[in-house]
Amino acid sequence: MPYRPSFRSLAVAFSTCACMAVSHAQDAKLRVKVKADLLAPPDRELGLSKVVYGDEGSFVALKTLGGKSALGGLSTSELGWQLHVIGSEKMAEIKHDQPKFVWGVGPVAMETIETFNKQFRIILSKPDPDHGQLLLLQQVLSPRSLTGRAAAMVAQVPYDLFGKTNEYFKPGITIGFTTTVATDGKHMLIGLTPASTTRSAGAPLVAVMVDGAMKPVWMRNLATEPANVRTEVISTSVDKNGSAWYLVKNITNADPKTKEVVGYTYSLYRLDSLGQQAFPLDLGKKDFVQEARVAQLPNGTWACAGIYSNGEANRNESVGIFRTELNATDGKWRMASRTPFNLREVKKVQRLQANMHLEQAWPKADGSLLVVAERSGMETHLVSDLSGKKSEKTEWVNGNLHVMELDPAGAMKWYSEVPREMSFTNDGPGKTFSILFQDQLYLFYNDAASNVELRKKNEAIEPVDKPKEALMLEFRGDGGYKETVVLREGTRQGYFDADAVWPLGSGLYGLEGAPDFRKDRTFPVLIEMVDGGRR
Secondary structure, three states: OOOOOOOEEEEEEOOOOEEEEEEOOOOOOEEEEEEEOOOOOOEOOEEEEEEEEEEOOEEEEEEEEOOOOOOEOOEHHHHOOEEEEEEOOOOOEEEEEOOOOOOOOOOOEEEEEEEEOOEEEEEEEEEEHHHOEEEEEEEEEOOOOOOEOOOEEEEEEEHHHHOOOHHHOOOOEOOOOEEEEOOOOOEEEEEEOHHHEOOOOOOOOEEEEEEOOOOEEEEEEOOOOOOOOEEEEEEEEEOOOOOEEEEEEEEOOOOOOOOOOOOEEEEEEEEEOOEEEEEEOOOOOOEEEEEEEEEEOOOOOEEEEEEEEEOOOOOOEEOEEEEEEEEOOOOEEOOOEEEEOOOEEEOOEEEOEEOEEEEEEEEOOOOOEEEEEEEEEEEEEEEEOOOOOEEEEEEEEEEEEEEEEEOOOOOEEEEEEEOOOEEEOOOOOOOOEEEEEOOEEEEEEEEOOHHHHHHHOOOOOOOEOOOOEEEEEEEOOOOOEEEEEEOEEOOEEOEEOOOOOEEEEOOEEEEEEEOOOOOOOEEEEEEEEEEOOOO
16 A cells, blocks of 8 residues: 556557556556456455566565454464465466465464565564574475475664563564565565564564665664553654654644644654654644655655644634655755645535545656655535435545645645535445556546546535446546556446555556455456557
């Protein structure tokens, strides 16, 4: 879980699958297909928890009751999990099953799934109280038949590493491990964070790094700041050396009462066999970080971009976007560049942007960063009823998209503001997500197709508060963009419901869609990006 330009589009429809194929900018030679089976009955109880690559013609979806993603602390019956093999061409289900796992006497808990080193694996766990350790196991299965070898040992993790006693580890109860594969595919992190467990209060950050043969390289826990009242892991990455990198929001005051107290800081942590090292983000005495994302550049340098504000602004207001890089020599962040947001007009008064959320920061091959931000938060605004009468309503509003490219020095190459207003009881239908593929940036969101032409003409867009269309936006190199309706099959229209986007490799991305905004019916969506010059 992160747009566009001129291109010719070609809609390709299957009898059982909605698929939009788009021929893009000539220099990029990319085709994008957004696939979903809109004619099949949607899932009503199960939802996507994770999606991984299967084989050349399929992917595997882990589905849980309600699409739960924080699995730690839950039993098999509470998870209600199943594996579903789905064909990637027409999105038809090939098989579904709940494989059984055996390791000695007593139940084994399913933790997560991953395709690593060209094999589909299920990560498992089982307490070993007699030896004060947790057994971390794996089972390799065929991604088509969901059958295969017996379970095998991966690592024996001491209870002390969790800082927990025997009572924390219950037979058949998932711990909450997730996986992160290194960019070069040679290492994999099996880790626990507060976000991956329902027992988030006091949850440890535990990391087990394995090599391509699933042999442990090191295992450690990340020590968080003593003053924290809550620790939020924003992102987790693994570099080619087998080190884990965590971007963490350290919350010291969850409800500050004065403007002088920010209540949180951001730090990037490196964890490996040598221990841990912290690299706190600091913008100086005046400005502070509101949200941040990190990305490793092609030369190996860690870059950070984010939203910043200062003490003169209201707490919900933001000044702009910053960019900085980590100096590997002294471990310090370089002087940050700053690019202010466009101002907004409120009752004919120019104001700072409010309720800004950083969706993603994407690294390009030349070291530039593409930064995607949007207005997103609870707001009280005027809405009209059928008679045209306006009244105040408090709900979640997803507003304009702010997208910019910052060169390696942090200077702005271009800045595009995409007008949009989506309101609903929650932020689910209004969420935007982005994908960067071969330096081409794409945005995906729910909106109204009628707004596409209004944006072209630079006219006021129509606010949206009900299902209309799903759109894809592609950026050109100069910040111009073009939008296309996707997830449509005849008279049927699907919508994005993407709490997470899972990169599957080879230009494939899995996510969840829905036939409406009700959240109780969902279906898998596959985005396929193909090099148009490839035969």
